[in-house]
Amino acid sequence: MKRFAIVSGFLVMLLVGWELASESGRWSPVLFPSVLSVARYLWGAMMDGTLFEAIRVTMQRLLVGYAIGVAVGLPLGVLTSSSQLLEDTIGSLALGLQTLPSVCWVPFAVLWFGQTEGAMLFVVVMGTVWSVIIATNHGVRTIPPIYARAARTMGSRGIHLWTMVMLPASLPFLVSGMKQGWAFAWRSLMAAEIFVTILTGFGLGQLLHYGRELNAMDQVIGAMVVIVLIGLLADRILFAPWERFLHRRWGTNVR
Numbered sequence: 001m002k003r004f005a006i007v008s009g010f011l012v013m014l015l016v017g018w019e020l021a022s023e024s025g026r027w028s029p030v031l032f033p034s035v036l037s038v039a040r041y042l043w044g045a046m047m048d049g050t051l052f053e054a055i056r057v058t059m060q061r062l063l064v065g066y067a068i069g070v071a072v073g074l075p076l077g078v079l080t081s082s083s084q085l086l087e088d089t090i091g092s093l094a095l096g097l098q099t100l101p102s103v104c105w106v107p108f109a110v111l112w113f114g115q116t117e118g119a120m121l122f123v124v125v126m127g128t129v130w131s132v133i134i135a136t137n138h139g140v141r142t143i144p145p146i147y148a149r150a151a152r153t154m155g156s157r158g159i160h161l162w163t164m165v166m167l168p169a170s171l172p173f174l175v176s177g178m179k180q181g182w183a184f185a186w187r188s189l190m191a192a193e194i195f196v197t198i199l200t201g202f203g204l205g206q207l208l209h210y211g212r213e214l215n216a217m218d219q220v221i222g223a224m225v226v227i228v229l230i231g232l233l234a235d236r237i238l239f240a241p242w243e244r245f246l247h248r249r250w251g252t253n254v255r
Contacts, residue, residue, distance in 0.1 A: 077136020135177020
């Protein structure tokens with residue numbers, strides 16, 4: 001209850017400060033709209049269905065691309081952790097490409113796939129897979145060697161060793177890696193939706209882009225608020241409970 005009151009008070013202070021700054025007359029309301037102006041835009045977008053349709057299209061793209069990135073990244077991360085050669089090759093490649101801003105993949109996506117959903121999907125996968133590989137590799141390598149030795153003395157070998165001992169022991173790190181991959185996928189998709197114009201769906205990034213084109217800052221800020229809220233909800237609902245449970249279960253919680 002105390003934490004809720006602190007967070008609520010902080011948010012109220014931010015909103016009041018924003019409203020006072022917008023009403024001070026120092027900035028044009030076109031460039032710095034008030035809280036009420038943004039709220040009116042969001043309400044109108046909800047009433048005509050524009051906002052919900054944009055969220056639906058964006059989340060569909062995100063979930064598909066993220067699922068593919070995790071499905072590719074997890075086994076590659078396990079492989080790189082089991083071989084020094086793969087660590088020096090695939091691991092180094094993943095580390096290098098993870099530092100590449102997601103927007104850099106957009107020109108490749110457009111040239112290879114055109115203005116299609118495939119371009120969007122490619123950018124999201126590229127934003128996800130490398131961080132998942134690195135996190136999985138790090139997680140498996142962080143497991144105390146005594147786990148594998150104890151399992152081998154009891155006859156565990158090969159696939160059984162990995163599926164019953166190594167992967168479960170690395171779950172706290174894998175969930176953290178999947179959370180990081182989600183964040184990179186989210187950023188990648190926003191970059192793709194802003195720069196790739198397609199006719200098959202109107203997402204949040206495109207909503208933000210057209211707000212900029214129309215000089216509608218209330219639309220731009222409204223889209224940004226929705227993007228932030230979805231990111232916070234994803235963390236609080238999907239990843240934070242699993243992280244707390246696994247760190248507590250495995251005794252790796254430092255707090």
